[in-house]
Amino acid sequence: MARILIVAEHDGSDLNPSTAKCVSCAAAIDGAEIDVVVLAANVADIAAKAAEIAGIARVLTVERAENENAVAAILAPQVAALAGDYAYVFGPSTTFGRDLMPRVAALLGVNQVSDIMSVEGSHTFKRPIYAGNAIVTVEAPPDTVLIATVRVASWPTAAAGGSAPVEAASADTELPVHTRYIGLESAASDRPDLQTAATVVAGGRAFGSEENFQLLYALADTLGAGVGASRAAVDAGYCANDMQVGQTGKIIAPDLYIAIGISGAIQHLTGIKDAGTIVAINKDEEAPIFEVADIGLAGDLNSAVPELTNALSK
Amino acid sequence: MDKIIVGLKRVVDYNVRVQVRSDGSGVETDGVKMSINPFDEIALEEALRIREAGNANEVIAVSIGSADAQQQLRTGLAMGADRAILVAVDQDLDPLSVARVFQAIAAKENAGLVMLGKQAIDGDNSQVAQMLAALWDRPQATFASGVSIEGDTARVVREVDAGLETIEVDLPAVISVDLRLNEPRYVKLPDIMKAKKKPLDEIALSDLGVEAAPKVRELSYAPPAARQRGIMVDDVAGLVAALKDKGLV
Numbered sequence: 001m002a003r004i005l006i007v008a009e010h011d012g013s014d015l016n017p018s019t020a021k022c023v024s025c026a027a028a029i030d031g032a033e034i035d036v037v038v039l040a041a042n043v044a045d046i047a048a049k050a051a052e053i054a055g056i057a058r059v060l061t062v063e064r065a066e067n068e069n070a071v072a073a074i075l076a077p078q079v080a081a082l083a084g085d086y087a088y089v090f091g092p093s094t095t096f097g098r099d100l101m102p103r104v105a106a107l108l109g110v111n112q113v114s115d116i117m118s119v120e121g122s123h124t125f126k127r128p129i130y131a132g133n134a135i136v137t138v139e140a141p142p143d144t145v146l147i148a149t150v151r152v153a154s155w156p157t158a159a160a161g162g163s164a165p166v167e168a169a170s171a172d173t174e175l176p177v178h179t180r181y182i183g184l185e186s187a188a189s190d191r192p193d194l195q196t197a198a199t200v201v202a203g204g205r206a207f208g209s210e211e212n213f214q215l216l217y218a219l220a221d222t223l224g225a226g227v228g229a230s231r232a233a234v235d236a237g238y239c240a241n242d243m244q245v246g247q248t249g250k251i252i253a254p255d256l257y258i259a260i261g262i263s264g265a266i267q268h269l270t271g272i273k274d275a276g277t278i279v280a281i282n283k284d285e286e287a288p289i290f291e292v293a294d295i296g297l298a299g300d301l302n303s304a305v306p307e308l309t310n311a312l313s314k
Numbered sequence: 315m316d317k318i319i320v321g322l323k324r325v326v327d328y329n330v331r332v333q334v335r336s337d338g339s340g341v342e343t344d345g346v347k348m349s350i351n352p353f354d355e356i357a358l359e360e361a362l363r364i365r366e367a368g369n370a371n372e373v374i375a376v377s378i379g380s381a382d383a384q385q386q387l388r389t390g391l392a393m394g395a396d397r398a399i400l401v402a403v404d405q406d407l408d409p410l411s412v413a414r415v416f417q418a419i420a421a422k423e424n425a426g427l428v429m430l431g432k433q434a435i436d437g438d439n440s441q442v443a444q445m446l447a448a449l450w451d452r453p454q455a456t457f458a459s460g461v462s463i464e465g466d467t468a469r470v471v472r473e474v475d476a477g478l479e480t481i482e483v484d485l486p487a488v489i490s491v492d493l494r495l496n497e498p499r500y501v502k503l504p505d506i507m508k509a510k511k512k513p514l515d516e517i518a519l520s521d522l523g524v525e526a527a528p529k530v531r532e533l534s535y536a537p538p539a540a541r542q543r544g545i546m547v548d549d550v551a552g553l554v555a556a557l558k559d560k561g562l563v
């Protein structure tokens with residue numbers, strides 16, 4: 001039996017879909033017995049959602065006022081305290097997990113396996129390096145607890161329909177006061193979440209302005225799509241930071257990705273390698289994005305995008 | 315604060331299209347252009363700005379690697395670091411051991427801040443800053459896109475999936491930086507000359523009393539599954555037809 005603990009990601013009220021993706025990865029380990037831990041100020045709703053993930057044994061909860069926001073320095077000692085009962089502790093490769101899990105690993109005196117793409121054996125995994133230009137097979141030491149992050153774009157969402165028991169756990173550790181959460185500025189949007197949307201449309205530098213990005217939003221709304229962007233578009237201020245796709249943005253795997261006015265730099269392609277179908281619209285026939293696109297259209301976005309929106313809204 | 319320590323890793327330049335060796339034994343690095351990890355360069359720039367604003371006295375650039383990493387340290391000195399330390403190792407160190415090295419140096423130098431890149435673009439692990447903060451028992455502010463020093467605290471804006479998060483940390487602290495934090499300065503020729511006279515000390519791992527951690531071993535390397543070039547359509551009507559064909563719209 002392999003006891004695995006997954007640290008649930010949430011925003012204080014809703015469970016993040018990354019948690020169910022971690023469950024899929026954990027389930028790929030032979031003999032997995034999977035627990036999910038929810039650390040929050042109010043655990044009930046989040047734990048109830050976690051309990052619905054199929055294939056997990058238990059949901060553990062740690063309810064403390066200090067857990068109101070995800071501050072790694074505060075969560076890490078609690079996770080480390082729970083880790084003693086487990087052979088594996090997993091978190092997602094989202095900014096939440098990337099911030100937290102290495103701190104847990106260091107408290108336990110072990111290295112971490114980052115961004116698990118596939119499970120090859122009890123301690124052997126594949127993971128991307130060099131912005132995804134190489135895939136390395138790694139082996140973690142078998143005699144210590146294994147801390148890892150799961151590359152969420154590589155894993156399906158575990159099914160719902162479970163009803164795991166919810167139990168309060170105690171992680172009575174002293175918590176630091178040296179780190180204080182101030183706030184979150186979020187470009188609230190009603191569009192589907194970039195990381196889980198089935199369809200994503202993304203815009204690059206070629207849009208030229210924030211106003212022109214409206215063309216992209218109109219297309220997205222016609223398709224019910226999430227919206228992404230290249231780093232160049234974000235840096236130019238055409239859209240919010242959290243829309244960036246790529247090595248230093250979000251790694252996504254939608255069924256359909258439509259890249260518009262994006263050249264296809266390696267760092268951008270890293271973020272979309274696992275997309276089902278890639279469509280590219282670019283006025284330069286030689287743009288590298290066409291080397292990876294399943295469907296390419298060489299054309300000017302200023303006419304092509306409204307035309308496409310129009311054609312699809314019929 | 316007195317001192318800021320900045321990590322500068324020597325990595326394959328970000329413009330190089332990295333190739334896996336045909337025998338799967340690793341990634342081709344022979345004859346390939348090497349540079350400072352781009353995130354680390356941003357960390358150094360920010361440290362210099364903090365010093366220039368009068369909030370620190372000294373910026374110390376540290377690299378852990380082969381003697382070749384002296385090049386990157388010299389570049390760091392030319393950018394404006396006051397002195398440099400090369401921790402000489404003949405093989406790649408794992409992230410936890412790297413964190414132990416930084417902890418030892420931070421303690422020895424009594425650092426007020428350690429600034430690192432949020433990840434190195436070779437291993438893409440994104441672990442060292444968080445590990446160092448844990449070992450040192452200090453705050454971590456990862457993925458920073460804004461840093462302001464206010465007395466004994468730092469206010470840091472972090473790029474997280476949900477948007478921009480702000481936290482306040484007591485110093486000393488560890489900050490890992492993201493790309494949008496700043497644009498690093500260009501190095502001018504006179505600075506390169508001046509940098510030659512700045513101190514660059516070499517120390518051995520054993521001098522720091524650092525024990526190597528249990529390693530995650532790299533067994534074999536392969537190129538990623540390649541995507542095939544698909545079809546080109548002539549116009550929007552053709553695009554819509556192709557999407558309908560695949561059942562995507």
Ligand SMILES: Cc1cc2nc3c(=O)[nH]c(=O)nc-3n(C[C@H](O)[C@H](O)[C@H](O)COP(=O)(O)OP(=O)(O)OC[C@H]3O[C@@H](n4cnc5c(N)ncnc54)[C@H](O)[C@@H]3O)c2cc1C
Pocket residue numbers: 203204205206229230231232233244245246247248249250260261262263264265266267268271281282283284287299300301302328352353435493
């Ligand atoms: C360490 C590092 C990390 C990075 N991380 C990321 C990342 O996470 N994500 C990311 O995206 N980038 C990242 N980058 C930046 C990346 O290298 C590219 O600079 C960036 O992706 C380029 O964005 P772009 O394609 O929008 O712009 P450009 O490369 O300028 O491309 C614009 C494209 O638009 C086309 N075009 C112009 N006008 C029109 C028109 N009217 N109609 C149609 N097409 C038109 C052009 O032909 C061109 O192909 C990173 C870089 C570094 C160094």
